[in-house]
Amino acid sequence: MHNPKPAASFLIARLRCLHLPKNHPSLPHTPNLRFQPFLSSLFIPTRLFSPYAFEQFSDDEYNCDFENHQASSTVANVDEWKWKLSMLLRSEKDQEIVSRDRKDRRDYEQISNLCKRMGLYSELFGKVVVASKVPLPNYRPDLDDKRPQREVVIPLSLQRRVEGLLQEHVDRLHLNSEKAIGEGDYVTPPDQDKDIDLEENTDSFVDGSVMEKVLQRRSLRMRNMQRAWQESPEGKRMLEFRKSLPSFKEKEGLLQAIARNQVIVISGETGCGKTTQIPQYVLESEIESGRGAFCSIICTQPRRISAMAVAERVSSERGEPLGETRFFDRLVSKFD
Numbered sequence: 515m516h517n518p519k520p521a522a523s524f525l526i527a528r529l530r531c532l533h534l535p536k537n538h539p540s541l542p543h544t545p546n547l548r549f550q551p552f553l554s555s556l557f558i559p560t561r562l563f564s565p566y567a568f569e570q571f572s573d574d575e576y577n578c579d580f581e582n583h584q585a586s587s588t589v590a591n592v593d594e595w596k597w598k599l600s601m602l603l604r605s606e607k608d609q610e611i612v613s614r615d616r617k618d619r620r621d622y623e624q625i626s627n628l629c630k631r632m633g634l635y636s637e638l639f640g641k642v643v644v645a646s647k648v649p650l651p652n653y654r655p656d657l658d659d660k661r662p663q664r665e666v667v668i669p670l671s672l673q674r675r676v677e678g679l680l681q682e683h684v685d686r687l688h689l690n691s692e693k694a695i696g697e698g699d700y701v702t703p704p705d706q707d708k709d710i711d712l713e714e715n716t717d718s719f720v721d722g723s724v725m726e727k728v729l730q731r732r733s734l735r736m737r738n739m740q741r742a743w744q745e746s747p748e749g750k751r752m753l754e755f756r757k758s759l760p761s762f763k764e765k766e767g768l769l770q771a772i773a774r775n776q777v778i779v780i781s782g783e784t785g786c787g788k789t790t791q792i793p794q795y796v797l798e799s800e801i802e803s804g805r806g807a808f809c810s811i812i813c814t815q816p817r818r819i820s821a822m823a824v825a826e827r828v829s830s831e832r833g834e835p836l837g838e839t840r841f842f843d844r845l846v847s848k849f850d
């Protein structure tokens with residue numbers, strides 16, 4: 515700063531209180547400054563009062579002696595970020611750090627360099643500093659305070675249609691992945707296997723008959739898989755155990771009652787097979803009659819842990835990998 519007039523010294527001192535650095539463009543030595551005409555003798559630059567200067571350099575925690583204070587504070591802040599970023603790297607569940615702190619905006623350049631060095635990504639979204647394990651987009655709607663929050667209500671019929679299309683898409687993915695795993699695992703009768711060529715039906719999502727065919731084909735596949743499991747040594751052993759449970763003697767009566775009634779109440783002693791066996795009787799009979807993929811079973815349990823245990827048990831009784839067969843994804847806990 516060069517040679518300020520005496521009257522200006524006071525103002526310069528005030529400038530420091532506003533945390534303007536020595537070489538900040540607002541100060542009088544900066545070329546091309548414009549001065550307010552009536553205060554020009556006091557060297558008050560117009561930009562002194564600009565929102566930028568205030569916004570950028572007016573943190574309450576610093577009062578005077580900006581040069582020293584800013585430097586130490588920045589170092590402390592950057593050190594703190596080093597620690598925060600290393601914690602982020604160590605954490606398995608956290609993906610990013612979001613900060614709305616003004617000092618982090620001020621130190622963004624250093625924070626960004628730090629992120630790069632640590633193999634992380636960073637971005638400044640308006641007034642929000644984000645450091646992340648994954649690359650960040652140019653815009654984050656969730657961090658945009660000015661974004662209008664609107665709730666869109668769609669008609670139920672449209673919602674159903676979208677759900678149907680999504681379900682159809684998921685079925686196609688399942689079918690294609692099964693196809694990729696190999697047709698050779700299960701013997702499919704040739705006349706039944708040639709009923710759908712999905713590759714020829716790429717535009718037919720809205721066609722209900724294609725959906726029907728997809729489900730039919732899936733049902734056949736399920737029947738083949740079920741028979742293959744029941745004939746395998748492990749499957750036979752499991753079937754023997756299941757036959758020993760008290761509920762097995764009631765199987766036919768139960769299936770008839772379920773088929774004839776909208777609602778039935780079944781009671782039986784603990785461990786007789788109400789939870790693990792009865793849903794399977796329904797599923798097996800539907801699969802055996804070629805309607806397996808049309809059948810949805812929801813099994814509720816009062817606790818998440820018991821829902822998981824039942825799903826695990828049923829999948830092992832059926833020789834199916836846990837969580838990979840849609841029908842057992844539906845063993846859900848209703849009350850957790």
Ligand SMILES: Nc1ncnc2c1ncn2[C@@H]1O[C@H](COP(=O)(O)OP(=O)(O)OP(=O)(O)O)[C@@H](O)[C@H]1O
Nearest residue numbers: 759782783784785786787788789790791823824827
């Ligand atoms: N996780 C498991 N591991 C081994 N065997 C199991 C398992 N879960 C159930 N079983 C066997 O299956 C049988 C039937 O269990 P299931 O849970 O279907 O009975 P339940 O009638 O629903 O019992 P509860 O009235 O206690 O709920 C049990 O008696 C047990 O022998």
